[in-house]
Amino acid sequence: MKFIYQTWWKLLAVILVFYTMIAGFLLHVPTLPILHETIRNLYFHVPMWMAMLTVFVISVWYSVLYLITGKEEHDLASIECVNTGLVFYLLGLITGMMWAKYTWGEFWSGDPKQNSAAIAFLLYCAYLILRNSIDEEQKRAKISAIYNIFAFPIMIVLLFVLPRMTVSLHPGNGGNPAFGKYDLDSNMRVVLYPAFIGWSLIALWIATIRYRIRLIEYKRNEIN
Amino acid sequence: MDLINQTKHLLKKEILLEWRSKYAFNGVLLYVVSTVFVCYMAFNLNLGFSSVKSYAIVWNTLFWIIILFAAVNAIAKSFLQENKNRQLYYYSIAGPHAIILSKIIYNVLLMSLLSVLALIIYSLFFTNPTNDTWYYFLTVVLGGVSFSTVFTMISAIASKASNNGTLMAILSFPVIIPVILLLIRMSKRAMDGLEHSLSYQDIGVLMGINVIVIATSLLLFPFLWRD
Numbered sequence: 322m323k324f325i326y327q328t329w330w331k332l333l334a335v336i337l338v339f340y341t342m343i344a345g346f347l348l349h350v351p352t353l354p355i356l357h358e359t360i361r362n363l364y365f366h367v368p369m370w371m372a373m374l375t376v377f378v379i380s381v382w383y384s385v386l387y388l389i390t391g392k393e394e395h396d397l398a399s400i401e402c403v404n405t406g407l408v409f410y411l412l413g414l415i416t417g418m419m420w421a422k423y424t425w426g427e428f429w430s431g432d433p434k435q436n437s438a439a440i441a442f443l444l445y446c447a448y449l450i451l452r453n454s455i456d457e458e459q460k461r462a463k464i465s466a467i468y469n470i471f472a473f474p475i476m477i478v479l480l481f482v483l484p485r486m487t488v489s490l491h492p493g494n495g496g497n498p499a500f501g502k503y504d505l506d507s508n509m510r511v512v513l514y515p516a517f518i519g520w521s522l523i524a525l526w527i528a529t530i531r532y533r534i535r536l537i538e539y540k541r542n543e544i545n
Numbered sequence: 546m547d548l549i550n551q552t553k554h555l556l557k558k559e560i561l562l563e564w565r566s567k568y569a570f571n572g573v574l575l576y577v578v579s580t581v582f583v584c585y586m587a588f589n590l591n592l593g594f595s596s597v598k599s600y601a602i603v604w605n606t607l608f609w610i611i612i613l614f615a616a617v618n619a620i621a622k623s624f625l626q627e628n629k630n631r632q633l634y635y636y637s638i639a640g641p642h643a644i645i646l647s648k649i650i651y652n653v654l655l656m657s658l659l660s661v662l663a664l665i666i667y668s669l670f671f672t673n674p675t676n677d678t679w680y681y682f683l684t685v686v687l688g689g690v691s692f693s694t695v696f697t698m699i700s701a702i703a704s705k706a707s708n709n710g711t712l713m714a715i716l717s718f719p720v721i722i723p724v725i726l727l728l729i730r731m732s733k734r735a736m737d738g739l740e741h742s743l744s745y746q747d748i749g750v751l752m753g754i755n756v757i758v759i760a761t762s763l764l765l766f767p768f769l770w771r772d
Binding site: 388437440441443444447450451454455460463464466467468470471472474475478479482483486 | 698702705706712715716718719720722723746747750753754757761764765768769
């Protein structure tokens with residue numbers, strides 16, 4: 322856990338995100354029909370999901386650790402990762418919806434990818450409600466850890482497997498090529514991959530700050 | 546071989562208990578009959594419903610929604626019904642894997658039977674427009690099996706938390722939506738009498754979801770079972 326108190330990766334996150342903001346708007350992008358300049362949204366929409374995935378994976382990791390060790394800190398880390406992940410989830414949805422408005426014509430056109438994303442969002446809202454429905458701390462921690470591990474593979478199936486099997490407008494799904502196909506000279510990767518790392522680190526940073534606040538609260542409430 | 550032995554005995558006990566009281570089975574059966582009848586009355590307020598162009602789609606969707614709610618009601622009982630002392634007794638004589646496996650198998654049997662019966666009752670009231678009846682039957686059984694694997698684990702989680710009924714619905718619906726969408730799609734194909742091979746991929750995904758759910762249930766139930 323020493324990692325979360327170090328500074329270098331937070332600096333890296335800030336530098337990378339600033340770089341993607343500037344480079345994302347200024348560098349050359351391929352000119353494509355329909356997409357035009359909205360293709361730059363790729364640098365902001367996809368990294369949100371990457372950031373979400375990063376903190377959700379960490380959350381599952383800490384849920385597993387909690388079930389093995391039973392330490393309260395692990396539960397706190399897990400819930401704060403989910404909380405942060407949900408914010409990025411919403412941001413991913415919103416950026417996606419804005420993009421859909423300009424390319425597909427509607428904010429919400431009932432595309433399988435969008436519907437799956439909405440269902441998976443419900444899945445995690447249910448997790449938060451489950452947490453609130455149990456008063457006893459250890460029981461809450463245990464049951465929500467179990468549900469979190471249970472929900473994660475289903476979220477993966479919903480977001481990344483099912484939409485691939487149906488007709489979807491979303492790139493990379495339903496027979497559509499992903500952006501790797503359009504971007505022949507791989508110019509966009511120069512911005513996209515740093516954006517993945519940058520936003521993931523930002524998400525992690527937010528989660529660690531929230532975790533540390535929770536930890537302080539927890540220690541203050543402790544009876545010695 | 547301990548696990549198989551224990552599972553067998555627990556399963557026998559579940560079936561015997563159900564056979565003696567017939568509570569869950571008859572309760573859910575009555576639930577299905579009442580729901581179907583309410584739907585029948587409600588839809589027939591407008592004359593000529595069965596000759597509407599979208600009749601087949603409505604028939605299929607309505608059936609799955611009825612099955613969905615019947616399944617929630619049937620399987621929610623599997624863990625809520627047992628009282629604390631009896632559970633303590635099971636835990637002292639059997640392993641967690643045997644308990645969850647026996648529950649899953651029992652629910653699979655119960656739901657397959659119930660969904661087939663429900664289909665028969667449903668077809669009595671609403672004329673069945675299905676072309677490929679056997680394939681539709683197969684889809685229905687597959688649906689019953691998938692519902693029971695998912696709901697068993699969810700009901701185990703919900704039974705540990707207070708406020709069970711609501712929680713069961715909230716927790717299970719996001720998980721069950723992809724399953725029911727696949728099922729509706731598959732059963733619509735069966736209804737239209739399309740080529741079987743079109744649905745193989747969907748059957749594969751459904752089986753995949755079932756395997757994932759059973760595997761996670763087996764992995765997670767040992768942590769869940771005792772307070």
